[in-house]
Amino acid sequence: MNDDTADLDRLFARLSGEGPHRDPDEHPAPEKLSAYLASKLSPEEDDVIQEHLAHCTLCTELLLDLQRFLEPPVEDLPREGVVDFETAAGWRELRGKLWKDESISKPLRSRRPASLKSLAAVLALAMVGLGMYVLKLHGDLNAPRAGYHILLASAQTRGTAEPVERVKLHEVPRDLSLTLVKPPEVDFPAYVAEISRENSAQVLTIKGLRYQKEEGITLLLSKDRFEPGIYRIVLLGFRDGQLRRADSYRLSILP
Amino acid sequence: MRSDSVERDPILELIAQIQAGTRVEESSEKLFRRFRPSVQSFFARKGFSTEDGRDLTQEVFLRVFKGIDTFRRESRFERWLWEIAAHIYFNEVRRRRTEKRDGLEMSLDTPVENDDGVSPAPGIPTSDPSPEEQVIKGEQLAAFRAALQELPDQMRRCCLLRYEKGLKYQEIAIVMKISIETVKAHLHQARKRLAARLEARKEKDP
Numbered sequence: 470m471n472d473d474t475a476d477l478d479r480l481f482a483r484l485s486g487e488g489p490h491r492d493p494d495e496h497p498a499p500e501k502l503s504a505y506l507a508s509k510l511s512p513e514e515d516d517v518i519q520e521h522l523a524h525c526t527l528c529t530e531l532l533l534d535l536q537r538f539l540e541p542p543v544e545d546l547p548r549e550g551v552v553d554f555e556t557a558a559g560w561r562e563l564r565g566k567l568w569k570d571e572s573i574s575k576p577l578r579s580r581r582p583a584s585l586k587s588l589a590a591v592l593a594l595a596m597v598g599l600g601m602y603v604l605k606l607h608g609d610l611n612a613p614r615a616g617y618h619i620l621l622a623s624a625q626t627r628g629t630a631e632p633v634e635r636v637k638l639h640e641v642p643r644d645l646s647l648t649l650v651k652p653p654e655v656d657f658p659a660y661v662a663e664i665s666r667e668n669s670a671q672v673l674t675i676k677g678l679r680y681q682k683e684e685g686i687t688l689l690l691s692k693d694r695f696e697p698g699i700y701r702i703v704l705l706g707f708r709d710g711q712l713r714r715a716d717s718y719r720l721s722i723l724p
Numbered sequence: 725m726r727s728d729s730v731e732r733d734p735i736l737e738l739i740a741q742i743q744a745g746t747r748v749e750e751s752s753e754k755l756f757r758r759f760r761p762s763v764q765s766f767f768a769r770k771g772f773s774t775e776d777g778r779d780l781t782q783e784v785f786l787r788v789f790k791g792i793d794t795f796r797r798e799s800r801f802e803r804w805l806w807e808i809a810a811h812i813y814f815n816e817v818r819r820r821r822t823e824k825r826d827g828l829e830m831s832l833d834t835p836v837e838n839d840d841g842v843s844p845a846p847g848i849p850t851s852d853p854s855p856e857e858q859v860i861k862g863e864q865l866a867a868f869r870a871a872l873q874e875l876p877d878q879m880r881r882c883c884l885l886r887y888e889k890g891l892k893y894q895e896i897a898i899v900m901k902i903s904i905e906t907v908k909a910h911l912h913q914a915r916k917r918l919a920a921r922l923e924a925r926k927e928k929d930p
C-alpha cells in the first residue's frame with residue numbers, strides 16, 4: 470500500500486505540475502458566482518458552476534475573495550484609533566471626483582419631487598430678499614458688541630420656503646439659543662439635529678432632542694463653535710430605531 | 725457561514741442615509757473608510773502594483789457611489805461591492821490582454837532575421853524528462869486521469885481543487901459549499917479508489 474501511496478503522490482504531483490493549467494476562456498458573471506455562494510441557484514446551475522470552479526483558478530480565487538469580503542480578516546479591517554493617511558488621501562481624491570462629477574448627484578435629485586426646482590428658485594429669491602434685509606440691518610447696527618450675532622434663517626418644508634419665524638435665535642450667557650419649529654403634522658418621539666456649515670464636510674450632530682409644545686425644539690449652540698457663516702440644519706425624527714427627515718433649515722450668521 | 729442578515733445592519737443604514745439624501749458625504753466617507761482596505765487588498769492579491777491597486781480601488785468606489793441608488797438593500801453591501809470589484813478586475817485583465825495582443829509579438833520558434841542574416845530563434849530552456857518520467861506522463865498519467873474522471877463529481881472536484889489547484893481543506897469547503905469533514909472524507913475515499921485502480925492496472929499490465 471505504501472508503494473501505491475507513493476505512486477499516487479507522484480501522480481498527483483505530475484497532475485499539478487503538468488501545465489500550465491489554462492483556465493477556461495469564458496467565466497460566469499460575478500453576480501452568478503455571488504448567487505452560487507449564497508445558494509440562490511438551481512441545482513443544475515449550481516452543478517455547472519461547481520464544475521467550472523474545479524477547473525478555473527481565476528474564479529476559485531474570486532469566490533474565496535468574496536468570502537473574505539463577507540468575513541474579513543483583521544488585516545482587511547480599518548484599524549481603530551490609527552490614523553490611516555493613505556485612506557484619508559484616497560477619500561479626499563474620491564470626494565473631489567464625486568462632488569465635481571454631476572452624475573453622482575443626479576440620481577439623488579431625480580428622486581425629489583419635480584417642484585424642487587421651483588422651490589430652489591423661491592428659496593433663492595427669498596435668500597436675495599433676506600440678504601438685502603441683512604445689509605440694511607447690518608447698516609443699522611453701527612457698533613455691534615463683540616460676540617453679538619445677527620441670525621437670519623429660513624425653513625424649507627414640503628416645497629415652500631418659509632420665513633424667519635420658524636427659526637428663532639436668542640443670545641443667552643455664553644451661548645446662543647436656537648429654537649426650531651417643525652410642521653405640525655410631523656411628529657416623532659425624539660429628534661436629532663445635524664448642523665453643517667456650507668462647503669464643509671464637518672457635521673455637528675445633536676441627539677436626544679424633544680419637541681416642546683407651543684415652543685419648539687431648542688438647541689444651545691456655543692458661540693465659540695458658531696462663527697459667522699451659512700449653516701444648514703437637518704432635523705431628523707427618530708422612531709423605532711429609524712431616522713427620518715423631518716425638516717431642514719438654513720441659517721446665515723453674520724458678524 | 726454568515727447569513728445575509730439585513731436587519732439592523734449598520735452598513736445598510738449608512739446606505740439608506742445616502743439614498744435618502746441625508747448625511748450623504750459623512751456616510752459615504754464612513755463606507756469608504758470601512759471597505760477601502762478590503763478592496764485594496766483584493767487587488768494586491770491579484771498581483772497589481774500598489775499604485776495600480778490604488779487606482780483600481782478608487783475606480784471601484786467611484787462606481788459604488790455613482791450607482792448607489794441602484795443598490796437594493798436586500799442583501800449585504802459586501803456582495804455588491806465585491807461584484808463591482810470583480811467586474812473592474814475582469815475589465816482590467818481584458819484590457820491588459822488586448823494591449824498585449826496589440827503589441828509586437830515574436831514567435832519563439834521562428835528564426836529571427838538580423839543585420840547579419842538569419843539567427844537562431846531565442847529558445848526556451850527546456851529540461852528533457854527522464855525516460856521514467858516520460859513513461860509516467862504518457863501512460864500512467866493518462867490512466868490516472870481516466871480513473872479520476874470515474875470518481876463521483878463532488879469527489880473528483882475536491883481532488884482537482886486539492887491536488888491540481890493546491891487549495892487548502894478550508895478553501896475547498898468554501899468553494900464546494902460543504903464541510904471540511906466532507907472534504908477530508910472525499911479526499912480519503914478518492915485516494916483509496918485511485919490506489920485500487922492503479923493496483924488493478926499493475927496486476928493487469930505489470
